[in-house]
Amino acid sequence: MATFDVELVDIVKDFESGGNRVRAVDRVSVAIEDGEFFALLGPSGCGKTTTLRLIAGFEQPTSGRILIRGRAMEGIPAYHRPVNTVFQDYALFPHLTVEQNIMFGLQMEGVDKKDARKRALEALEQVRLLGVGKRKPHQLSGGQQQRVALARALVKQPAVLLLDEPLGALDLKLRKNMQYELKALQRDVGITFIYVTHDQEEAITMADRIAVMNEGVMLQVGTPKEIYEHPETHFVADFIGETNFIPGTLLGRDDDGYGRVKLADGTVIRAQLSHALASEALAVTVAIRPERIGIFTPLGPPDESGERHTPLNPPKALGGGIDASGVTVLDAVVADSQYIGTDTRYTLALGGEIELVARLQNVNNKDGASFEVGQRVNVHWGESNTTVLDQ
Amino acid sequence: MLINEGAMQRNRRIRRLGQAGLRLNPIFAYFFLWAPILVLVLFSFNSSRSVASFTGFTLKWYGNILNNVMGAESAFSTELMLNAFRNSLFVGTVATAISTVLGTMIALAMARGKFPGKGLIDGLLFLPVVIPEITQAISLAIFFKVAFDWFALLSGERVFPGFHTIIAAHVTFNISYVAIVVRARLADMNPRLEEAANDLGANPWRAFWRVTFPLILPGVISGALLAFTLSLDDFVITFFTSGVGTTTLPVFVYGLLKLTVTPEVNAISTIMMVLSTLLIGISLAMQGRGASRV
Numbered sequence: 001m002a003t004f005d006v007e008l009v010d011i012v013k014d015f016e017s018g019g020n021r022v023r024a025v026d027r028v029s030v031a032i033e034d035g036e037f038f039a040l041l042g043p044s045g046c047g048k049t050t051t052l053r054l055i056a057g058f059e060q061p062t063s064g065r066i067l068i069r070g071r072a073m074e075g076i077p078a079y080h081r082p083v084n085t086v087f088q089d090y091a092l093f094p095h096l097t098v099e100q101n102i103m104f105g106l107q108m109e110g111v112d113k114k115d116a117r118k119r120a121l122e123a124l125e126q127v128r129l130l131g132v133g134k135r136k137p138h139q140l141s142g143g144q145q146q147r148v149a150l151a152r153a154l155v156k157q158p159a160v161l162l163l164d165e166p167l168g169a170l171d172l173k174l175r176k177n178m179q180y181e182l183k184a185l186q187r188d189v190g191i192t193f194i195y196v197t198h199d200q201e202e203a204i205t206m207a208d209r210i211a212v213m214n215e216g217v218m219l220q221v222g223t224p225k226e227i228y229e230h231p232e233t234h235f236v237a238d239f240i241g242e243t244n245f246i247p248g249t250l251l252g253r254d255d256d257g258y259g260r261v262k263l264a265d266g267t268v269i270r271a272q273l274s275h276a277l278a279s280e281a282l283a284v285t286v287a288i289r290p291e292r293i294g295i296f297t298p299l300g301p302p303d304e305s306g307e308r309h310t311p312l313n314p315p316k317a318l319g320g321g322i323d324a325s326g327v328t329v330l331d332a333v334v335a336d337s338q339y340i341g342t343d344t345r346y347t348l349a350l351g352g353e354i355e356l357v358a359r360l361q362n363v364n365n366k367d368g369a370s371f372e373v374g375q376r377v378n379v380h381w382g383e384s385n386t387t388v389l390d391q
Numbered sequence: 392m393l394i395n396e397g398a399m400q401r402n403r404r405i406r407r408l409g410q411a412g413l414r415l416n417p418i419f420a421y422f423f424l425w426a427p428i429l430v431l432v433l434f435s436f437n438s439s440r441s442v443a444s445f446t447g448f449t450l451k452w453y454g455n456i457l458n459n460v461m462g463a464e465s466a467f468s469t470e471l472m473l474n475a476f477r478n479s480l481f482v483g484t485v486a487t488a489i490s491t492v493l494g495t496m497i498a499l500a501m502a503r504g505k506f507p508g509k510g511l512i513d514g515l516l517f518l519p520v521v522i523p524e525i526t527q528a529i530s531l532a533i534f535f536k537v538a539f540d541w542f543a544l545l546s547g548e549r550v551f552p553g554f555h556t557i558i559a560a561h562v563t564f565n566i567s568y569v570a571i572v573v574r575a576r577l578a579d580m581n582p583r584l585e586e587a588a589n590d591l592g593a594n595p596w597r598a599f600w601r602v603t604f605p606l607i608l609p610g611v612i613s614g615a616l617l618a619f620t621l622s623l624d625d626f627v628i629t630f631f632t633s634g635v636g637t638t639t640l641p642v643f644v645y646g647l648l649k650l651t652v653t654p655e656v657n658a659i660s661t662i663m664m665v666l667s668t669l670l671i672g673i674s675l676a677m678q679g680r681g682a683s684r685v
Contacts, residue, residue: 058586078589079598085590091583095605104601105591156591 004067005160005192006032006055011064013050013216024050025061026216032160032194032209037186039195039207043239047216048196052162055194057081069159079108084153085162089169090145092137098124098148099133105156123151126185143174150185160192167202179206200240204228212236220276228289232276234389237287244293244356246286247391259388261286265352269328271386283391292385293358295332295346295377329380332356334371346371348379428664435657442652452658469655475643476659482554482629482639483622486561491615493562494569495607501570502577503585516571519564528631531560535632552634560632561622568621569614572678576610609677616674620667 013025025047032038040048053059055066057078066073068082084105093101102120103113111119124130127147137145146166153161166182167175183206186193197203203210204224211221212235220232231237234245248261251268259273261284271286335355336347341362348356358379371377438447459473500506501513519527539550584606588598604611626641633642640663644656 056586056590058589077594078586079592079594083590085587087583087587089581089583091581091587093584093587093602095602104588104593108592108597152591 003034004031005034005036005069006194007065007067007070008051008055009065009067011051011054011066012062013047013054013059014062023216025054027064028213028216028218029064030211030218030221032192035190035192037183037193037195037206037208039197039203039210040213041197041200041203041210041239042213043198046213048198048213049164050216051213052085052164052194052196055160056083056085056162082159083162084156084158084160085164086146086149086153086166088164088166090137090149092145092148092152094137097134097136098140101137101148102152102155105152109156119155120151123155124148126154126189127151128181142169143178146170146178150182154185154189154191158191160194163193163195165196165198168197175202182206204240212239214239230272230274230387231287231389232274234285234287234391237387237389242290242357242359244288244290246288246354246356248284248286250282250284250388258383259284261388263350263352264354265350267330267351269330269386270326270383271388272384273388274390276390277388278390281390285389285391287387287389288356288381288385290345290357290359291343291361292381293348293356294380295334295348295358295360295371296380297371297375297377326383327380328383328386329378332377332379334373334375334377337371337373344370348377350379431657432661432664435654435661437654437657440654452654453662455655456658456662469653472640472643472647472655472659475638475640478554478637479623479639479641482557482561482637483619485554486558486565486622487615487619489558490562490565490618491569491611494566494614494618495573495611497566497570498573498577499603501574503582516567519567520571524627527564528560528628531556531563531628532631535559552632553637556632556634557629557637557639560628561625564625564628565618565621568617569611572614572617572674573607573610576607576613576678580606613674613677616670616677620670620674623663624667 008028008030011025011028012023015022015024028047028051040051042048050059054061055068055073057073057076073081092098093104096104099117099120102123103116106116106119107113121130121133124133127150129144129147129151132140132144132148137148140148146169149166163182167178170178179202182193195203195207204227207224209221209223210227212219212227214235220227220236222230227236228240231240231243237243237245246263248263248269251260251262253259253273254270257273258270260268261271262268263286269286277284330350332348332350334346335349338345338347339362343359343361346358346360348358350356356379433445434442435452436448436450437445438449438451439445455469456473459469497516501509501516535552535556539552543549580603584602585598588602589595593601624641625639626645629639630642630645633639638646640659644660647653647656
């Protein structure tokens with residue numbers, strides 16, 4: 001039997017707006033495991049919230065099937081589904097006290113008042129918010145309201161908890177704290193979390209798996225590491241973190257999953273091919289993360305013995321192109337440097353009007369890892385850090 | 392830059408004049424608004440029966456009304472007037488009850504429902520508010536006549552206008568006011584709250600009574616008070632739809648104008664005014680209540 005908590009099979013959702021059909025969710029299929037922290041990540045309007053609302057039962061899919069714990073959800077209204085939602089604006093009942101808010105769901109199940117109150121207090125303790133039970137929601141801070149919303153949903157002990165940008169309204173510091181707390185809470189209760197966010201950092205730090213969505217399509221599903229290290233599309237690479245995109249022409253494919261790409265200045269480099277790359281693709285983009293690019297001066301200053309050597313651990317062959325060691329080395333000129341605290345961000349001009357951004361950590365080094373604007377340098381990266389994507 | 396002392400002085404004088412005018416403006420405006428009412432209130436305390444002059448302060452006329460209510464003997468005209476007042480209260484209460492339920496239901500359908508022709512119904516809702524009262528009065532009178540004629544033709548029994556026609560007529564215009572007030576309240580309400588209730592296991596019926604209704608209740612009460620006040624004050628529509636023995640207070644007072652205005656009429660008009668002001672005041676307070684909350 002499947003251990004999936006939530007399965008979406010070919011879900012399509014169209015909205016009518018002024019006679020136009022707008023496709024909010026486009027053939028989404030995904031299976032979410034029991035106890036998983038699953039993030040739906042994408043820009044606003046990408047269909048992530050609609051997907052969540054389809055699971056909650058607030059919207060009905062135009063076509064496709066939703067299964068929760070193996071049970072088809074078609075025709076089952078929101079109030080009979082084993083899921084609960086934490087809304088973006090919390091949606092606490094303003095006319096009820098905090099306690100009554102949390103008791104509401106239990107009373108709908110027929111739990112008697114005394115038991116419901118006891119469990120409400122336990123839920124408040126769980127979200128570390130005791131002593132506010134008699135207050136009205138508007139008397140609480142945003143962070144406290146967020147906890148109440150969480151307690152109100154968790155007290156129902158749902159199979160799946162749906163969270164719609166629950167931290168969106170909080171300030172940065174509180175958001176960071178809540179990220180850790182939410183993650184710890186999820187580990188404690190063991191409930192499957194489906195977490196909608198547009199914040200890639202939030203998704204990466206909290207989720208077990210991430211689904212990146214754009215224009216209603218689920219582009220890629222994977223662990224944060226897979227998504228970050230091996231983006232399959234231009235959009236995913238661009239949306240998650242900072243990425244350099246170098247246009248080029250694919251000359252040929254090697255047996256080991258790598259390809260040879262000719263860049264604008266004629267240099268040929270070897271790069272890892274994305275699984276999602278179209279088999280006939282010729283015009284491609286090579287993606288590489290700024291922190292995976294190393295910089296060194298061709299030759300450092302002479303030491304006491306008069307010998308000159310490079311300050312960083314340099315590859316054997318200099319001067320660019322393909323190297324048997326799996327390292328790509330190219331000539332460049334430092335076009336700009338930007339100090340950003342822990343790192344320095346260098347803009348590097350390569351031949352053929354290619355510009356790359358490299359991030360170097362400001363570690364404790366007296367010489368070497370600091371470069372002047374206009375300085376001639378070599379840039380290098382391991383071939384396994386690159387991904388060849390469709391243009 | 393040169394400073395023209397003369398021009399500055401002139402400007403200052405004009406500004407001062409303008410400010411004085413601004414201060415006078417509300418005094419004039421409120422005088423026109425309130426002077427006639429003040430005269431009425433004043434003469435309800437006049438010891439003379441005539442409105443020609445104010446001869447001294449008395450509570451006699453209020454006393455007459457009170458005596459009659461308590462069952463003591465009083466003038467026949469006062470008894471008729473109080474009878475009319477009772478009719479007004481009866482019509483107002485029944486019409487308010489019906490129109491509040493129907494108006495609230497329409498408001499809910501408008502705010503939450505999706506159905507063809509919603510825009511049209513939305514527009515029609517404002518019709519009783521904007522069309523001249525006399526038009527509505529005549530159309531209602533004709534409608535009842537036609538309806539009763541058909542009824543007589545079909546059943547052989549003749550129905551005459553009475554409380555039922557007045558109440559039906561009052562309901563027709565009150566529905567609009569209730570619906571408009573309740574809908575404003577619904578528009579302020581976060582639609583996610585109903586979804587949250589559903590999400591927590593409440594079916595639509597329980598979600599309505601546990602969440603939606605408590606939140607729109609101030610709007611419903613406000614609409615009901617407005618409807619009751621309008622019902623109590625209505626003359627034109629009531630005049631065209633009333634039958635024998637169902638005279639309401641405004642219609643009765645109008646009838647008196649052909650004879651003489653008794654001081655008791657002044658007194659009861661003052662009471663009506665205080666009552667209406669009170670109800671509208673409560674209605675407005677209810678509309679504002681809780682509006683600042685989520």
